[in-house]
Structures are given as C-alpha cells and as structure tokens.
Amino acid sequence: MSEGLPPSSGSSPTLEDVARAAGVSRATVSRVINGIRNVDPAIQETVKKAIAATGYVPNQAARSLVTRRTGAIALVVSGAGDESGEDPFPGQVFADPFFGRVAGGIVGFLRPRGVHPILMFAETAETRAQVLAYLRQGNADGAVLVSTNADDPLPRLLVEAGLPAVLFARPPEPLPISYVDVQHRAGAKLAADHLVARGCKRIATISGPMAVPASQERLAGFRDAMAVHGQPYIPWVEGSFTYPSGEAAMERLLAEHPDIDGVFVANDVMAQAALVVLRHHGRRVPEDVAVVGFDDSSAALACRPPLTTIRHPVEDMAAEMARLLLAHIEEPERQATSVIFEPALVIRESA
Amino acid sequence: MSEGLPPSSGSSPTLEDVARAAGVSRATVSRVINGIRNVDPAIQETVKKAIAATGYVPNQAARSLVTRRTGAIALVVSGAGDESGEDPFPGQVFADPFFGRVAGGIVGFLRPRGVHPILMFAETAETRAQVLAYLRQGNADGAVLVSTNADDPLPRLLVEAGLPAVLFARPPEPLPISYVDVQHRAGAKLAADHLVARGCKRIATISGPMAVPASQERLAGFRDAMAVHGQPYIPWVEGSFTYPSGEAAMERLLAEHPDIDGVFVANDVMAQAALVVLRHHGRRVPEDVAVVGFDDSSAALACRPPLTTIRHPVEDMAAEMARLLLAHIEEPERQATSVIFEPALVIRESA
DNA sequence: CTCACCACAGAGAGCGCTCTCTCCATTCTC
DNA sequence: GAGAATGGAGAGAGCGCTCTCTGTGGTGAG
DSSP states (O other): OOSSOOOOTTSOOOHHHHHHHHTSOHHHHHHHHHTOSOOOHHHHHHHHHHHHHHTOOOOHHHHHHHHOOOSEEEEEEEOOOOOSSOOOOOTHHHHSHHHHHHHHHHHHHHGGGTOEEEEEEEOSHHHHHHHHHHHHTTSSSOEEEEESSTTOSHHHHHHHTTOOEEEESOOSSOOSOEEEEEOHHHHHHHHHHHHHHTTOOSEEEEEOOTTSHHHHHHHHHHHHHHHHTTOOOOOEEEOOSSHHHHHHHHHHHHHHOTTOOEEEESSHHHHHHHHHHHHHTTOOTTTTOEEEEEEOOHHHHHSSSOOEEEEOOHHHHHHHHHHHHHHHHHOTTOOOOEEEEOOEEEOOSOO | OOOSOOOOTTSOOOHHHHHHHHTSOHHHHHHHHHTOSOOOHHHHHHHHHHHHHHTOOOOHHHHHHHHOOOSEEEEEEEOOOOOSSOOOOOTHHHHSHHHHHHHHHHHHHHGGGTOEEEEEEEOSHHHHHHHHHHHHTTSSSOEEEEESSTTOSHHHHHHHTTOOEEEESOOSSOOSOEEEEEOHHHHHHHHHHHHHHTTOOSEEEEEOOTTSHHHHHHHHHHHHHHHHTTOOOOOEEEOOSSHHHHHHHHHHHHHHOTTOOEEEESSHHHHHHHHHHHHHTTOOTTTTOEEEEEEOOHHHHHSSSOOEEEEOOHHHHHHHHHHHHHHHHHOTTOOOOEEEEOOEEEOOSOO
C-alpha cells in the first residue's frame, strides 16, 4: 500500500512518517491536523487516511516547544503559610465539599476544551517555590488558585512572575490579578432578613476565621443588616469553618446565651455541627432555634433537618475562573478583572 | 560582569544564555543542572552563579522532547460507561470522601518526588478516547485509574495501548495490569464476627451495587462468615454506595424485617444514612440496632453516634498505586503485580 | 621519553513539531 | 493575451534541550 517503510517499530510514528505515507510534505500534514488554511479537499482526505493508517498521534512536547503552550493549567490549593521546613500534607482539604465543588466547576468548564487541570498544593515557602518553578518551566500555561489563608504570598508571587493566574476570592492586598468572588455581605444580609422575618428575637452568629476576608465580610454584612433591624449587638463566636469548630462554637453560644432563638452560621459544615449540638441540648430546630448556613454545599442536604442556607454558586464561580484564566493565557496583555456573583437564600427546614 | 548581552527581554533565558554568561558550553551547563558526570568543581560554581544571575529555568517541553518523559501522571476517574453521546459531568464524584482520600494519598506520595497528577474523567467512549490520546501524546507518562464501574473498558484499552497504568481494585476481567486492593472478604468477616460477638441475633446487610466486584466480595464474605456463625440466611438489600440509596435500603430493611438488631452496611456513606433512618424510626443505636460500616471514611466520624466500621487503608493504597506506577514508568518491561491490603475493625459507638 | 589512559569540556546532531517564506499553477482584470 | 492577484503546497529554519562523540591536557606506566 504505502511505499515508505513502516515506521520504526517501538516508537510511534511522526509527522514525517505520515507525510511519506500520504506522499505530501510535513507542512501539509501539519496544516490538516491543525485544521488551518487552505488545503485541497482531496489531499486532506489522503492525509487523514494516512494518519489513520499510521496511527499517528502528535507529540505534545514537540508542539509545546514551538507554540509555547502546553494546554494544561495548574489548580493550586494554597494554604496555611506554615513557614517551617515541615510540609504537612493537607489531606483534609479534599474532604471539604467546598474544594470538591471548585474542582468540579473547573473540570466541567475545561474538559470540553481539552484542557486538564494539574493538581498542586502549596503550603510552605518551599512548595510555593515549587509551584512557581513548575509554571515557569512551562508545565502549565497558568494557574487557578484557591487560597485558604489570607496572608498567602502566592498571589503576589504569581503577579511578580508575570504568570497568568486567577484567584478564588478577592486578594487581601490590592493586586493586579483577576478573581471571582461572591457578595458575602449581601448573602449575610439575606440570612439576617430571613431570621428576622421568621420572628427570631435573640439572634447570634458563628463566624469563620477572622484571618479570612470572606469571614469578615459575612460577619460585617450580618451585623450591618441586624443593626438595620434594630439589633446592633449580636452575640458572636469565631469558628474556623471546620466541623469540630462548629460544635465548640455552638456549645459556647448556648452556654453564654441559653435563650437564643436564631443563629447564622458562616458555612454549612459548621452549621451541620451546630444542628447536632442543638439537638443534643434538647433544642428543636427550627421551632426553638432557627439556623441559617452559608454555601449550600452537599452538607446542607445531609443535615437533619435540611439546612436553610445561602447559596454560594461555587461551581459557576469556578467555571468562570477557568474561563478568565484561558482568556488571560490567550491574551497576555489583558487587564485583570473581577467577576462577582450574587448569593441567594435557599429555604429548607432549619429556618 | 558578564560579557554576553543580556538575554533577549521578554522571553526567558535559555541554556545558551547561561552558557555564554558562564563562559562554558551548553553541554557543561546541562551537566551541572542534571547533576551528572564529571564537572570541575570550580566550573560548577561558575555555572551555578550564572544560572542564578540569569534566572534560568529549564524548559520542560524541550526536555521532554528528548527524554520522552514528562514527569506528570494522569489521575483518571473512570466511570459509568454511559455510551450515549451525552457526557454528564460527574460533579458528585468529588463529593465522595472516598475520592478525596485517593487523591490525598496519591498527592502525598508524588509531591515529594516532583510529580503532579493531572485530573481526568472518562465517562463515555469519547472521553475514554480523549484520555488515551492524551497519554499517547505524551502529556503524561502513565495513569492511575480509579474505576467506579465494573465493565469499564478503559483498563483493557490502556493495556492494549501499552501505556503504564495501575488500577485501584482488581479488574473484573483478568488483565496484565498492576493493581492495589483490600481484602474485602476479610473485612466483611470482621464485621460479621463483631456483630455476633456483640450478641446480635437478627442481622441484616445493605450491600453496594452488585456490578462492582468489591460489593460482591463484601457481601459474599459477610454471608460466609455469618454461615459459619450458623446464620446462612441474611436479609439483604442492594444499595449503590450513595446517601439516598442508603436511606432507601434501610427503610426497606426495617419494613421487611422490623425486628433486626444488627446491620452491616457496605460503606460509611450509606451507613450514615441508615443511622438517620434508624433514629427516625425510634431505634436506638447501638442499643436496639448495632450498625457497622465499611471504609472508615470521614463520614464515619461525622455520624451520631460515631460509626464502628472496617478500616479500608485508602490513602496507603493510593500511595502504593503511585509507587507502582512510577516503577512501571521507570522500568517498562516490569511485570504486573498486585498489592493487597489488610482491613481492620475500628470500634466506635454504633456497634 | 613515549605511549596509553583518564578526566573533562566542547561540538553538533538530532528530538518532532510549527510557521514563515518561497515557489508554482491557476484565475482574474483590463 | 499580458500582468497581477490568489490558492495551495514544499523547503527549511528553528524551538531548547540531551547526549554521544570527539578533542585536549595531564598523569602514570613502561
């Protein structure tokens, strides 16, 4: 059939092999593969047959070398800022449904575009350097960064290195970098308004860690809205977004304010814990104490009773992050932008 | 200082730039970077200074082109075998704590070795082809595969393509491919023995989907052990490892066998649902009904009461998968091997 | 003193691809 | 019907790196 020798066995066929099989030049095969420019339909057909016959697959490394694109992006979970040499692996990160939703949103957007995320963690100075080096080596074209810590230096490092990156949540320090976020204050206001509308009189709140800007916003938004309702003083305990911290916070709240009849908890995981503590103390939800969470994560549905919460469109936000990142990669001079999402009240049974 | 021109601004410095700055050849710089062979210590020092001065970072694409290694591996979650053109993105996969543990174990092992996993999903014939093409293009050196479905064709496709791969769980059809697994039968026996030792007399079980070999094994192991204890007939309802299926299964079990006093549930997520249903029906756990789960996932601790369960060393298994994969990449002719882990009973409060 | 040997460093050939530039054959314009 | 414009294909120069091969100076053996 073909007059060329079969491609040297062992290694896969190259463009050259296909070109020989099709009786055309390397350049023409390349054009057909990349679907560009003017190639005679008949020749196109011949080339496609040759590709199928040889079982040709383009070599990504060779392609990247000249295009300076890898078609991969890094999904970086950046964190605690533990500056010791130690590098405790944050296995629990994956356990958080929040991370799962982010990953899901990103993969959902990228997959149809043939881009796949490379999972990376950066907890220490050393691993941050690793991430930076990894990107500068051209292993990925850019990064989507989910920072769990306010004083994470990675966003700044990425900007300084001129690497395309998009953040989840507004960076604490002003930085020319694109990000997506949700209107935390507006969400907290929805919770406050709902609790007040329900008739709750003695309302308290469990916040997230004050080191996280989102926590500050939710707390401030909640307080502001409650002040508008005539309640400037709100009992408040700080949690850390984890289940145990939610338990502890709710216990403390009940001990200090046994008469509360409504609680706004800054995320669903802590709210789930709060529900268990309330039941344990014989409080009925929502009859005795109404509870509103934040996030509308899978935890909200696993709660008994199902949790009334503030929907945080994490998947959409994650998809938007991916979209912004691809845009920045495509157009390096593009200005940093922010995309802010609207939260929404989701009424279930806990309030 | 250096006599060469500064590297052309805009693009990053190359080996050539460093070589010029150090006054040596490209080959020598390459030797220093890769830490091989005999290079005069004085020259080594000069080269290192030049690298620091120029801010040189090796280009991974160029390196991959000649070494035929990328230093990346694919973490593939392969699934439902939905052969329609549709490709419903399995967002819920991430919600499953099991997946999180696998990812955690793999990242924990790979990260210190500078390897990062590329997250991929393969649910349809089309996406399976995508994964295969991705690997053949040399985007990753091999794959670690977590299959959620028994008749997943991907393992076979990987073997046929001669791509290094390691599976989580034994493949249903015999295949020359390495895998890790746990002794499901032995784990189920631990559960059976524990329930019997507790004094349970009317024991039932909720299994996983029969399409999954692990589910079959757990059920068979449980039945065998119970038969040894003189109870050959065990009420049984099939679930699908999800929370709602656990709810439904427990409801049905209670309806059909209201007098049961012990249940073995084939995973923790369904056990969590079962606990809620039991409480809802006024059954005390473990006083009225003892419950044993399987996996020892994060769900086990989130249960009230905390779940007695069978520990499935998922993280260790995932790390072993990664180890095996790197070994196969290193040594392509290596024989396929299996590594089977021991389960263990973890006694908490539910039984 | 000559020769073999070793330790190093440089030269240079690719790895497989993209993309510009060049060239040729048409078709169009007047 | 001559010249210009245009569609379509090939030639060839790299992209940045690794690695083999070659070359050279210094050392030990005979």
